[in-house]
Amino acid sequence: MLQLAKEFSLHQEITVYEAGQLYGEIGKFRFLQFSDDAVQGAIDLKDPKRIVLEYPRAIIHLMECNHLLFDDVFVIGHGIGTIAGHYPNKSFTIAEIDEKVVELSRTFFNYRKDNVMVGDGRQMLENEAPQKFDYIILDAFTKEGTPFHLTTIDFFEMTKQKLNARGSIILNLMGKTKNDKLINAIYSTLKKTYAYSKVFVLPGANAVDIQNMIVIGSNKSIDYEQRAMAGFIEIELEEGHIIVDRKSGL
Template sequence: MEQYLFKEDSNNQELQVYDTTKLYGESGNFRVMQFANAAIQGAMDLNDPKRILFEYPRAIIHLMECNTPSFGDVFMIGHGIGSIAGHYVDKRFKIAELNDKVVELSKQHFGYNHDNVIIGDGRQILEHEESDAYDYIIIDAFNEKGTPLHLISKDFFQVTKEKLHPYGSIIMNLMGKGNNDRLMNAIHTTLNEEYDFVQSFQLPSESATDVKNIIIIGSSSPIVYQAQHMAGFIRIELGQGHIIRDSKHR
């Protein structure tokens, strides 16, 4: 049974917040932010608000803490309910989010209490940041077609490398079919044009054609992780793909 707290079209985007007693087969007391086509953007366990429900933010947090334990500065594109930034009280996050209503709802219904979100296009905001400013750049942004093209192009990855410390990393949360996905192969290959070390991880699924969360991390330093702390994500080897370049109509 779903109890709606908010439901409207905002900036041409369907947006809902509701409470439910069932989430992905688990019984409990949950609050969900959802976009169009049943795309859940974030969820909170109302009985344990500090618990991070989804696997992908837990895996990203592990990669961050494992590769640069003393990290301090993070730039993030895509806010949702603020699970990753809200997890830290002693780190400096700057977050870019296109939809101001998403930020408002994260504060009103999910307890997000930081004042570090800028409304606007994440790439444009990042382009105006200082060079060598960040330990991590995290991409967790989706529209109805998936991750926007201008956030997965060679030109964009050049920008991210300029804004990261020499030892910094870019971490991307994507949706795809793993090594059977032409776009995932292209993103991996394009990222490898700018970063010496690239690794990819996915959640296991019953079918190779299932769409699932895929995490890709790029760095100028060797990437380390502990498999038991990757929240179920397993390493995969993506194939060679084409180089993604900016659209002339961006």
């Protein structure tokens, strides 16, 4: 594995690698990794337009299956810009807290769109017009996980106001399918806000493993085709507590 760059930002350690193997697949890959060793984005250098990771493939399917003619998307968490880059003719507004992530996406992953704003995604979304977006995608991580202020009922109620009648919110999360108080709380909080919701998991060895999850909330019924979900399967989570903003602030 070859290290191409390492940056220490105000928020985290960020590294870019090249490798001949990624998650068991042989090839030539370049990927962005945070200090918790989680891969935040990857490209196949032999086929740069191919979407390597399963979770963006599953998110893209949910977007196209539920609103094929969508136009406006707000994304919190840039990574290497995989989903926005996949749709050159759609309108994406992207919020990224870490300017180093944006710089590395341009230098090493050929991200060319001028649609990424550096700052807090919740604050930026609050300034957007009501009922503007077809989708809101939350793909934000720190070494502690998804930022707290992006998991509260106050936040989800605000996202509902920013979505149009056909709109949905899609979250990329990491957690356990059993006895995970935080994941259960995030999902229960979202369910209290949206009329319809589903959760999908990329199966691991067992229920105690940290696994990749995708959660979607909408005010209309949610459709998907299992064969197009890149290995993700629908599951049910346990009930959890409702997360609210801290009184002292976000």
